[in-house]
Amino acid sequence: MNTPTSEAIVASLSAIVGSQTCLGTEAEIKPFVTDYRGLYVGQAAAVVLPSSTEQVSQVMAWCHENGVAVVPQGGNTSLMGGAVPGADGAAIVLNLRRMNQVLAVDPINDTMTLQAGVTLNAARTAAEDAARLFPLRIGSEGSCQIGGNIATNAGGTAVLRYGNMRDLVLGVEAVLPDGRIYSGLRGLRKDNTGYDLKQLFVGSEGTLGIVTAAVLKLMPLPRTSSVALAAVPDPAAAVALLGEAKKAAGQMVTAFELISGPALELVLEYLGNVRPPLEGRHDWMVLIELTSGGSSESLDQSLMQALESGMESGLVLDAALAQSVADAQSFWRIREEISDAQTRTGGSIKCDVSVPLSCIAGFIEEASAAVRALEPQARMIVYGHMGDGNVHFNPLRPKDRTAKEFLGACYDKVSHAVDSLAHAAGGSISAEHGIGVAKRDDLTQYKSAVELELMWQVKKALDPKNLLNPGKVLPAPGAASTPGNE
Numbered sequence: 001m002n003t004p005t006s007e008a009i010v011a012s013l014s015a016i017v018g019s020q021t022c023l024g025t026e027a028e029i030k031p032f033v034t035d036y037r038g039l040y041v042g043q044a045a046a047v048v049l050p051s052s053t054e055q056v057s058q059v060m061a062w063c064h065e066n067g068v069a070v071v072p073q074g075g076n077t078s079l080m081g082g083a084v085p086g087a088d089g090a091a092i093v094l095n096l097r098r099m100n101q102v103l104a105v106d107p108i109n110d111t112m113t114l115q116a117g118v119t120l121n122a123a124r125t126a127a128e129d130a131a132r133l134f135p136l137r138i139g140s141e142g143s144c145q146i147g148g149n150i151a152t153n154a155g156g157t158a159v160l161r162y163g164n165m166r167d168l169v170l171g172v173e174a175v176l177p178d179g180r181i182y183s184g185l186r187g188l189r190k191d192n193t194g195y196d197l198k199q200l201f202v203g204s205e206g207t208l209g210i211v212t213a214a215v216l217k218l219m220p221l222p223r224t225s226s227v228a229l230a231a232v233p234d235p236a237a238a239v240a241l242l243g244e245a246k247k248a249a250g251q252m253v254t255a256f257e258l259i260s261g262p263a264l265e266l267v268l269e270y271l272g273n274v275r276p277p278l279e280g281r282h283d284w285m286v287l288i289e290l291t292s293g294g295s296s297e298s299l300d301q302s303l304m305q306a307l308e309s310g311m312e313s314g315l316v317l318d319a320a321l322a323q324s325v326a327d328a329q330s331f332w333r334i335r336e337e338i339s340d341a342q343t344r345t346g347g348s349i350k351c352d353v354s355v356p357l358s359c360i361a362g363f364i365e366e367a368s369a370a371v372r373a374l375e376p377q378a379r380m381i382v383y384g385h386m387g388d389g390n391v392h393f394n395p396l397r398p399k400d401r402t403a404k405e406f407l408g409a410c411y412d413k414v415s416h417a418v419d420s421l422a423h424a425a426g427g428s429i430s431a432e433h434g435i436g437v438a439k440r441d442d443l444t445q446y447k448s449a450v451e452l453e454l455m456w457q458v459k460k461a462l463d464p465k466n467l468l469n470p471g472k473v474l475p476a477p478g479a480a481s482t483p484g485n486e
Contacts (some may be wrong), residue, residue: 003066003067003068003090004066004068006024006045006046006089007024009045009046009068009092010022010024010045010046012062012066013046013048013059013062013092016048016050016055016058016059016062017048017049017050017051017055017059021048021049021050021051021098022046022047022048022049023046023047023048023049024045024046024047028047029043029044029046029047029093032044032047032073032076032093032095033084033085033093034084035076035078035079035081035083035084036076036077037079037343039081040081040084040437041084041087042084042085042086042087042089043085043086043087043088043089044071044085044089044091044092044093045068045089045090045091045092046092046093047092047093047095048092048093048094048095049095049097049098050094050096050098050099051098051099052099053099053173053175053181053212053213056094056096056099056175056210056212057175057179057180057181058179059092059094059179060094060175060176060177060178060179060210061178061179062179063092063467064177064178064179064465064467067465067467068090068091068092068467069085069090069091069092069466069467069468069469069470070091070092070093070094070177070210070467070468070469071083071084071085071091071092071093071094071206071469072094072096072147072151072206072210072468072469073093073094073095073096073148073206074095074096074097074116074117074144074145074146074147074148074149074151075097075119075140075143075144075145075148076095076143077140077143077144077148078148078152078433078434078436079350079352079433079436079438080430080433080434080435080436080437080438080439081436081437081438081472082152082205082206082434082435082436082437082469082472082473083148083206083436084437086470086471091470094210096115096116096117096145096147096210096212097117097145098117099115099116099117099118099147099212099213100115100117100118100119100122100145101114101115101118102114102115102118102122102123102126103115103213105126105127105129105130105132105218106187107130107131107132107218109187110132110217110218110219111170111187111215111216111217111218112126112127112132112134112215112216112218113185113187113213113214113215113216114126114146114213114214114216115146115212115213116145116146116147116148116150116210116211116212116213116214117145117146117147118145118146119141119142119143119144119145119146120136120138120140120141120142120144120145120146120149121141121142123146123216124136124141127218127221128221130218131221132218132219132220132221133218133219133220133221133222134168134216134217134218134219135158135161135162135168135219136149136154136156136158136162136165136168137156137157137158137255138154138155138156138157139156139336139339139340146214146216147210147211147212147214149165150165150169150172150201150202150211150214151201151202151203151204151205151206151211152165152203152205152432152433152434153165153166153202153203153432153434154432155385155388155390155431155432156385156432157255157257157335157385158254158255159385159387159388159390159432160253160254160255160256160385160387160388161251161253161254161255161291162219162254164432165202166199166202166203167217168216168217169198169202169214169215169216169217170186170187170188170189170215170216170217171184171185171186171187171188171198171214171215172184172185172198172201172202172211172213172214172215173185173211173212173213173214174201174209174210174211174212175209175210175212176208176209176462176463177208177209177462177463177465177467177468181212182197182209184197184198185213185214185215186215187215200458200462203434204473205434205435205436205469205472205473206468206469206472207459207463207468207469207472207473207474208458208459208462208463208468209462209468210468220293222291222292222293223292223293223294224291224292224293224294224295224296224299225254225289225290225291225299225328226289226290226291226296226299226300226302226303226321226322227287227288227289227290227321227322227327227328227331227332228287228288228303228307228319228320228321228322228331229277229278229285229286229287229288229319229320229331229334230285230286230288230307230310230316230317230318230319230320231278231282231284231285231316231317231318231319232282232284232285232286232310232315232316232317233283233284233314233315233317234283234284234361235258235284235360235361235364235365235386236361237284237310237314237315237316238258238284238286238315238361238386239357239358239360239361239386240310240313240315241286241306241310241315241316242256242286242357242386242387244306244309244310244313244315245288245290245303245306247306247309248302248303248305248306248309249290249299249302249303249306252290252291252292252299252302253288253289253290253387254289254290254291255287255288255289255385255387256286256287256288256289256385256386256387257286257287257288257335257383257384257385257386257387258284258285258286258382258383258384258385258386258391259284259285259286259287259334259335259338259383260283260284260285260380260381260382260383261281261282261283261284261285262379262380262381262382262396263338263381263382263383264276264282264285264334266338266341266342266345266379266381266396267334267337267338267341268334269341270337270340270341270344270345271333271337271341274330274333274334276334277320277327277330277331277334278318278319278320279318280318282317282318286386287331287332287334287335288303288306289328289332290302290303300321303321304321307319307321335383338381338383338392339392342381342394342396345396345397346397346403347396347397347401347402347403347404347406347407348381348394348395348396348397349394349395349396349407349410349411349414349415350392350394350433351367351391351392351393351394351414351415351418351419351422351429352390352392352393352430352431352432352433353390353391353393353418353419353422353427353428353429353430353431354388354389354390354391354422354427354428354431354432355389355391355422355425355426355427355428356389356425356426356427357386357388357389359425359426359427360386360389360391362425363391363421363422363425363427364382364391364393366421367393367417367418367421367422368380368382370414370417370418370421371395371414371417371418374410374413374414374417375395375398375406375409375410375414377398377400377401378395378396378397378398378406378410379395379396379397379398379399380395380396381394381395381396382394389427389431390431390432391431393418395410395414415442419442419445419446420445423445423446429442429446434473435472435473436472436473437471437472440471440472440473440474440475441475443474443475444475452474452475455473455474456474456477459474
């Protein structure tokens with residue numbers, strides 16, 4: 001089969017979606033082939049912006065028939081290069097931002113049905129307008145899209161209480177690589193009629209099908225919240241304090257975020273005239289949030305009980321309880337700006353790992369020692385969702401070294417050291433950022449031959465021509481696994 005030229009691709013796909021929404025010039029394509037950090041840059045034959053599932057189906061059917069690869073894309077906020085095409089320019093980018101309608105909100109069934117291009121912020125707003133909560137919270141909520149959240153099994157700061165995206169999806173509609181439509185928009189909590197096919201698409205990073213719509217779980221909208229920032233001696237004390245919080249507040253513990261001293265210092269430097277909530281310098285802090293439908297007094301009392309218990313046992317060195325919504329927002333702003341502060345500074349090695357909570361303190365200690373042995377002056381930007389074992393372990397370049405120097409000398413060594421320690425602790429090398437291309441080949445070290453073979457069998461069953469997001473997630477067929485992982 002002769003691969004169509006870029007001109008033929010644009011002409012054919014314009015007939016499906018319209019000439020104004022099939023982009024073919026270099027200037028039009030450029031924003032869609034570069035990730036937001038500027039680390040991954042590709043080329044594309046065209047960028048297609050469909051407005052309906054039917055258009056997605058027709059585009060996929062044409063591409064399947066003509067052997068044209070397709071890279072699905074939502075808000076393009078991936079950190080792993082998963083939504084950027086390769087450098088050969090043979091693939092098209094299929095961006096779903098025009099499919100941005102909230103189709104239905106059912107407050108009785110506690111569900112919301114929406115198209116994949118709805119931003120996370122718009123989804124949360126639609127739920128709140130119906131006095132309901134959609135609990136997924138991540139830093140890019142203003143630009144990331146629901147389809148991408150599903151494709152990457154997004155996590156964030158409320159996983160401790162509500163789970164990952166996988167736990168929040170009741171049904172999906174997806175277009176298969178050959179253009180067929182899988183229709184599974186059912187808002188059921190119980191459906192035992194065979195394989196749960198929707199789960200194939202959650203976390204698949206667009207390699208098995210393109211999610212075009214979904215039914216999501218909603219929760220009661222909390223009436224009150226209580227937020228505190230507490231200084232702790234070390235990560236082991238933070239783990240113990242989490243236990244005290246659970247003892248005092250149970251399922252009302254919504255977030256429990258770890259922040260290292262260097263991470264706080266970086267954010268304060270980045271933001272400028274912002275006063276830290278706690279006096280003095282602390283090596284480790286945790287941001288705690290409780291939410292409930294009850295009274296604020298009861299919630300504050302539960303949080304104070306946990307903090308006081310922590311102080312009595314030496315787990316808490318100092319603490320600040322938010323006295324207003326503005327206080328709570330300022331505490332959260334510090335946590336949420338850590339990622340952008342690193343991006344603006346440049347030279348950050350992003351390791352997104354998870355380990356069992358019982359191993360998290362030991363992992364952080366060992367990983368920190370391993371990094372300091374490689375670069376003693378690296379700034380240890382360590383933070384993340386301690387409540388669910390997810391650590392963003394992001395060593396940052398020393399102030400006297402350029403990003404290029406630091407990354408060139410340390411990136412591979414640091415990533416390998418940190419990932420190896422996480423794996424040895426029974427953890428994962430990717431907790432919530434996915435695999436994309438950044439971690440693709442590393443899977444041969446951490447997945448068994450059986451796991452990789454099964455993954456490829458699923459891929460070939462749904463996408464025998466390997467046209468849907470090729471080169472992402474899966475190492476080359478037959479790539480060897482590390483001995484001992486069998």
